[in-house]
Amino acid sequence: MTLQRITITPAMVRGAVELEETGRGLLPHRLPRWARRQIPDRFMVQTSAESTGVRLALRTAADTLELDVQARRIAADADTPFPPSAYELTEDGAVVATATAVAGSRFVFTFERPDGEIVPGPDATVRYTGLGTGTERDLELWLPYHDAVELLELRADAPVAARPVAGLRWVHHGSSISHGYRADTTTGTWPAVAALRAGAHLTNLAFSGNAMLDPFTARTIRDTPADLVTLKIGINLVNGDVMRMRAFRPAVDGFLDTVREGHPATPIVLVSPIWCEPVEAAAGPTVQDPARTEEWSIAGGTAADVLTGHLSLQAIRAELHAIVDRRQDDDHRLHYLDGLSLYSGQDAAAMPLPDNLHPGPDVQRLIGERFADRVLAEFNPELQRSST
Missing domain, CATH: 2.60.120.260 (Galactose-binding domain-like)
Known part of the structure; x- marks a missing residue:
């Protein structure tokens, strides 16, 4: 042949x-x-x-x-x-x-x-x-x-x-969780699961270890055509202990301002972190547990550190929600999604994270299915027409 x-x-x-x-x-x-x-x-x-x-x-x-x-x-x-x-x-x-x-x-x-x-x-x-x-x-x-x-x-x-371009043009930014670390295959990464389930046209700008509110990432998203932009922010900032609350607040605003420059009427969904037990209430960084030979993340900071401006996931979720509430007075196309609606402490009890930080294949698929049904379906005109 x-x-x-x-x-x-x-x-x-x-x-x-x-x-x-x-x-x-x-x-x-x-x-x-x-x-x-x-x-x-x-x-x-x-x-x-x-x-x-x-x-x-x-x-x-x-x-x-x-x-x-x-x-x-x-x-x-x-x-x-x-x-x-x-x-x-x-x-x-x-x-x-x-x-x-x-x-x-x-x-x-x-x-x-x-x-x-x-x-x-x-x-x-x-x-x-x-x-x-x-x-x-x-x-x-x-x-x-x-x-x-x-x-x-x-x-x-x-x-x-x-093949002709079809479907909702969805641009997503996130961390290693969105990149797909620990998924079994590419179509098992949660953004791919969601895109395939919803018929969306995915551009995944998730960078393992590097969702740090980098200005060059915001400008890249600004310049990328999209019908929907989703930004999953928080876990890497805690993992690396790279910011305090004083810097975090204006950095999020600046990131959103930049994205809005290129997408003045595009829906933007700001997504807070999923459940991660060691840094829910304690500050980062996340570190490897010295008592274990396998990968297992624990908090390097404490809950007391959060009171002095260090970041925990609970602090980040509250602040992201507050930022969206404040900005919605002038930006009705900005939305907030609580990451715990994608994977919660209750989910963790039934489907634990294999290294106490990253979702395994089962949780990657769970997050993707929930995201498709709870987010992409809302903003996909084709799905909306098919359901009426």
Whole structure:
């Protein structure tokens, strides 16, 4: 069987804010070049390059598809083998095929050695067979959320075109929880679960370890087309103990002001943190429990620290709610969502967080389903029409 080479066009790539022509192919970015030059640490260089929510939107009758990629994954050393990464095909919101490939390159990084060395490695090929029914189908090929993926070449046994853009254009910003850390696959990350359930067109600007109210992130969201913007703020500010309440209040206002400059009439939903027991009432930072060998987060601060201006999740939720209440006098399209409505202490008793900080696959899916039903459905005109 001879496969024909298909040109990967920018129109095929969804979930990226910029595409870099590398000379070999296309490299999707979730931050534009000017913003990437302002990234303050090497960890964010890698996490912002990772492909959470990035996908190829294709219309084809092909029975066989092949995609060549150059993928890079974060690692603590240069030698430990990677497990295979999943590349998933979806149709009408459901996964219809999965292929795997091992990331050939690695970004060697630890917080003890934060210089971040790139170790280059081989390309890989992702292959799907048995897809076709002889008629055209609309498919989305989701890249692995934990890999930075350069798209080298696409091949198929039938013509392939870009699938037309459809659905609510949803731009989301958040932390590693929204990035998908500890999800089993990309379509199991909660924003992807929500987007597939609601038929939304997702751009996921969540950056593991780096939802820090960075001005360059606000400007990126400002400049990205959207019918709905959601901002999940708080947990990383506590994790890193990077702010006090005095700085937090105007930083949130400034972030919202910047986003509003590019989206004067777009609904914005400010989402507070989900339940995280160690820093509910105590201040950050979160630290690893020295009494355990496995990952397990505990609070590095105390409840008394919160009284002096340090941040806890309870303090952040109250302040975000107050900011939205105040701003709604002039901005009726700004909304607040309590993160505890997505995952609460009661939920935690039944579905605990495996490291006391990040949701596992079960909770990622729970959050995504709840978000689709409680938020995306409200702002999606297509869903609203279908229910009337």
